Amino acid sequence: MGKELVVTGPRQTGFRSYEEPPLASGQVRIKTLYSGLSAGTELTAYRGTNPYLAKKWDETVRLFVPVEEGEAAMAYPLSFGYEEVGQVVELDQAVTHVTVGDVIYGVWSHRTTHVMEGEQACIARLPANIDPMLGVFMGIAPTALNGVMDATINVGDFVAVFGLGTLGQLVAQLARLSGGTVVAVDPILKRRELAQQLGTDIVLNPQDVSVAEEVKQLTQGRGADVCIEVSGVTAALHEAIRACAYSAKVVAMGFYQGAANDLFLGDEFHHNRVNVLTSQIFGVNPSLTYRWNRERLKATVVQLMTQDRLKLRELITHVVPFADGAKAFELADKHPDEAVQIVLDVEEQ
Numbered sequence: 001m002g003k004e005l006v007v008t009g010p011r012q013t014g015f016r017s018y019e020e021p022p023l024a025s026g027q028v029r030i031k032t033l034y035s036g037l038s039a040g041t042e043l044t045a046y047r048g049t050n051p052y053l054a055k056k057w058d059e060t061v062r063l064f065v066p067v068e069e070g071e072a073a074m075a076y077p078l079s080f081g082y083e084e085v086g087q088v089v090e091l092d093q094a095v096t097h098v099t100v101g102d103v104i105y106g107v108w109s110h111r112t113t114h115v116m117e118g119e120q121a122c123i124a125r126l127p128a129n130i131d132p133m134l135g136v137f138m139g140i141a142p143t144a145l146n147g148v149m150d151a152t153i154n155v156g157d158f159v160a161v162f163g164l165g166t167l168g169q170l171v172a173q174l175a176r177l178s179g180g181t182v183v184a185v186d187p188i189l190k191r192r193e194l195a196q197q198l199g200t201d202i203v204l205n206p207q208d209v210s211v212a213e214e215v216k217q218l219t220q221g222r223g224a225d226v227c228i229e230v231s232g233v234t235a236a237l238h239e240a241i242r243a244c245a246y247s248a249k250v251v252a253m254g255f256y257q258g259a260a261n262d263l264f265l266g267d268e269f270h271h272n273r274v275n276v277l278t279s280q281i282f283g284v285n286p287s288l289t290y291r292w293n294r295e296r297l298k299a300t301v302v303q304l305m306t307q308d309r310l311k312l313r314e315l316i317t318h319v320v321p322f323a324d325g326a327k328a329f330e331l332a333d334k335h336p337d338e339a340v341q342i343v344l345d346v347e348e349q
Contacts, residue, residue: 005035005110005325005344007078010048011333013326016077021115028121029090030104030114032346035322036083036136039165039332039339040232041255045078046329049257081109085135086346088121097122105135110325112346123295130305133319134312136343137170141310142297143281144170147253148178149288150279151226155179160215160224161200162240163231164191166341167253169315171228172200177309180226183218185211185236188337198311212242212268219245223272229254235262241276242268250276315341322346 001017008014023029044050052074055064085105088098095118098104103126108114116124126135144167153159159175161168164186172184172195183202184195192203202218204211215224223245229237232254240250268274284292304310317340320328328342 002111002113003322004079004112005081005322007046007076007080007329009076011046011329013046013329014077015325018111020113023090023092023115025092026094026118027092027115028088028095028098028104028118030086030106030108030116030121031089032084032086032108032112032114033103034085034133034136034319035081035110035344035346036139037081037328037332037342037344038083038140039336039342040167042080042082043329043333044255044257045074045080046333050074079109079111081111082107083136083139084108084111084114085126085132085138086114087132091118094118095121098125103128103130103132103135105138107139110322110344110346112322124298127302127306130302131313133316133343134305136341137166137305137312137315138298138301140167141170141301141312142294143167143253145174145297145301146281146284147171147228147230147251147279148174149292150277150285151175151228151249151251152285153178153180153226157181157225158183158215158219158222160185160211160227160240160243162186162211162227162229162236163233163254164188164195165230165336166315168230169195169198169340170310171230171253173198173310175228176200177304183215183224185239186231190337191340194314194340198314206236206239211239215243223248225249226251232256233262234260237276238263238267241272241274244268244272244274247273248275250274252276252278253280316343318342319345 056067056073088102098121104121157180159180161172161184184200185204226249227240228251229240230253
């Protein structure tokens with residue numbers, strides 16, 4: 001029997017068991033080593049604010065549509081988690097390009113085991129010289145890279161990154177690798193210090209300064225060439241718009257919840273011709289679709305990890321035993337001042 005950590009209700013978690021299925025032709029069985037906890041999308045399910053809990057996504061017209069009670073797209077208990085890494089422990093005889101012991105990353109929720117097609121496992125194999133724990137970043141790091149590519153950063157650009165959780169830390173690093181001078185914004189001191197440690201040029205506390213005015217001063221009155229908003233806080237999105245240069249771009253990567261009462265579109269957005277676009281992993285920059293896709297984003301992240309150009313181990317602030325999953329969720333929810341990336345250690349199950 002396998003074991004799975006699930007969200008059973010708003011701010012409630014529990015475990016449930018599941019039957020281990022036999023392998024079909026061409027499949028491999030993976031024993032989970034580590035599972036990363038997402039402090040963005042995953043917490044919306046944990047807190048009960050995710051729109052899928054109250055609405056249904058109509059793929060045909062690409063709209064959220066209202067539904068009757070009990071007919072929403074998601075319902076508790078929820079199987080979540082999309083930052084998993086494990087080791088192959090069994091394979092079907094038809095599998096030829098994967099071996100027992102290979103380390104595989106993927107998306108299979110907070111479960112102790114997973115069955116995957118051998119072809120997919122071959123693609124998602126982590127190089128032997130990479131710490132297996134870093135495989136938990138193979139869900140979020142490609143998302144960060146995708147956002148930076150949506151930003152189309154040029155060498156010499158001044159880039160402002162709002163929010164320094166895991167995703168924001170990755171975005172700040174990748175923006176610098178793309179040639180930008182990066183100012184990073186977060187009210188939490190530990191996160192600002194971590195960003196500086198990892199190479200961010202300038203950090204600002206939005207509780208101490210007017211970020212937009214400071215960015216204007218740092219750029220001789222021009223403003224940032226691009227702002228990337230990662231926190232999911234609408235007040236931060238508004239400040240990102242304010243910090244932009246005339247006709248510049250804001251990339252909104254946060255998963256915004258509820259009404260946007262702090263967003264004033266008649267102010268700088270209207271007067272400075274600011275271009276606001278959203279970025280998420282299910283679509284790459286349309287101008288790059290003939291060369292880039294999700295698999296290439298992942299391959300690029302692996303290359304950067306291998307070259308030690310993307311600093312990841314420093315982002316892991318807590319490794320929590322799988323049995324203490326409830327504490328991990330509570331830590332992410334109530335103590336963001338203490339945690340960046342939380343990892344569930346599933347290996348000992």
